[in-house]
Amino acid sequence: MAELRDWQHLPIAGAVLPDEAARPLTGGWRTGERPAVDLPKCVNCLLCWAYCPDSAIVLDGETFTGFDLDYCKGCAICAEVCPVGAIAMVLE
Amino acid sequence: MTDIRLLTGGEAVAHAMRQIDPDVVPVYPITPQTPIIQTFAKFVAEGAAQTEIVNVESEHSAMSAAIGAALAGARTMTATSSQGLALMAEIVYIAASMRAPIVMALGNRALSGPINIHCDHSDSMLIRDSGVIQLFAENAQEAYDLTVIAPRLAEHPDVLLPVLVCQDGFTITHSAEPVTLLPDAAVRRFIGDYSIPHAVLDVARPTTQGPFAMPDYYYEFRRQQAAAIEAAAPVLADLAAEFSLLCGRSYGEIEPYRLEGAATAIIALGSTAGTVKDVVDELREAGEPVGLLKLTSFRPFPAAAIAAAFRDVDSVVVLDRADSPGATPPLHAEVAAALYGSDCELSGAVYGLGGRDLHPSDIRAVFEGAAPSHIGLRGDPCRV
Numbered sequence: 318m319a320e321l322r323d324w325q326h327l328p329i330a331g332a333v334l335p336d337e338a339a340r341p342l343t344g345g346w347r348t349g350e351r352p353a354v355d356l357p358k359c360v361n362c363l364l365c366w367a368y369c370p371d372s373a374i375v376l377d378g379e380t381f382t383g384f385d386l387d388y389c390k391g392c393a394i395c396a397e398v399c400p401v402g403a404i405a406m407v408l409e
Numbered sequence: 410m411t412d413i414r415l416l417t418g419g420e421a422v423a424h425a426m427r428q429i430d431p432d433v434v435p436v437y438p439i440t441p442q443t444p445i446i447q448t449f450a451k452f453v454a455e456g457a458a459q460t461e462i463v464n465v466e467s468e469h470s471a472m473s474a475a476i477g478a479a480l481a482g483a484r485t486m487t488a489t490s491s492q493g494l495a496l497m498a499e500i501v502y503i504a505a506s507m508r509a510p511i512v513m514a515l516g517n518r519a520l521s522g523p524i525n526i527h528c529d530h531s532d533s534m535l536i537r538d539s540g541v542i543q544l545f546a547e548n549a550q551e552a553y554d555l556t557v558i559a560p561r562l563a564e565h566p567d568v569l570l571p572v573l574v575c576q577d578g579f580t581i582t583h584s585a586e587p588v589t590l591l592p593d594a595a596v597r598r599f600i601g602d603y604s605i606p607h608a609v610l611d612v613a614r615p616t617t618q619g620p621f622a623m624p625d626y627y628y629e630f631r632r633q634q635a636a637a638i639e640a641a642a643p644v645l646a647d648l649a650a651e652f653s654l655l656c657g658r659s660y661g662e663i664e665p666y667r668l669e670g671a672a673t674a675i676i677a678l679g680s681t682a683g684t685v686k687d688v689v690d691e692l693r694e695a696g697e698p699v700g701l702l703k704l705t706s707f708r709p710f711p712a713a714a715i716a717a718a719f720r721d722v723d724s725v726v727v728l729d730r731a732d733s734p735g736a737t738p739p740l741h742a743e744v745a746a747a748l749y750g751s752d753c754e755l756s757g758a759v760y761g762l763g764g765r766d767l768h769p770s771d772i773r774a775v776f777e778g779a780a781p782s783h784i785g786l787r788g789d790p791c792r793v
Contacts, residue, residue: 333617
């Protein structure tokens, strides 16, 4: 556990600076299902990228390539919005 | 050449806003604040200020938008009264905790209910513990001057807090009196550019603002906030000295008025101080040793300065334009704490709730020791 700082040594108003933020992997919050893609079906519309409430849709440039399961919470919004049924939720 | 105009307090503050030319003003209209924002909106429409006025759907949204704007790097102002401040209150606390240097014009008005649009200070008292700075004007000139000083105080790196410039609803907001305006360029030079040291919203350097603080950190952030408002008193003194060089009008956290040799003194906020000054002059001419201590800074509360000012005064009467049902009225309680351990005899009276007039004869009665605990109230004024 990091050492707790006193009030004189905290950023004003607790603003969290980029180099100071802890980066916990929150993919562990998923409860049983993760998204899986059938890439040949994907039309690269990027609706999943736009709708993902985290940043768990991985692009190569502007091309969908898959999921960042370290941050995916398994909410299934990507599967819901996919217009061609390329994303399905599967058991972990 | 001196620019003296016949202006209401609301118009005077709108002129200060025009000269400050804030980047963003999110605001929702409410009586008696309306003439402030109405006059200012006209200035913007005429091109006299370049401000983005955001017409929000409520005061809760006004203050929310103000926080976002201020932390995004925009000089931000807003204005409200009474129920507007009550609706805003949740976000006022957050503005103070996020250290957003927003300047707000407040037209003091009674809180409902019963619904009422006239002056008392219950709206200010509602947010007295929110961590924002509250300065009270005695008249339109002071409302103008304090508004010009306010951005510097709010944005000072030791402070970084919202500043409310409070003026009595109708008595000041709607009453026309001669007001001396500073030249536009002098105001611009005085306030300078907007710059805050803590991280602003910047896509190249993203930050999280207003994070969750658990039991291991909340207390420390509250202490940081308290230190910021404590730092405001010396900053206000420095700014007032600098402002005085511009125009000769000087301000402080308190204004002692004929306290030398005073046996009895009144302490009060806002326009009432003007009426008390007249009565003090009259009684002094008749040889009565009376005086006034006007409180300009209600937050931070100048407890040490009050105690020092009353060191040689025998008895002090606190006039509260707000009540605290079931407890001592707010100003009385705080002055009592400031004078704790002194020989000064302290009493207090509530007056002027919901815009009830306070007459010079009422103030004479206070100085004669003949005032009831609730001045101007019909029926039994005694406390139960």
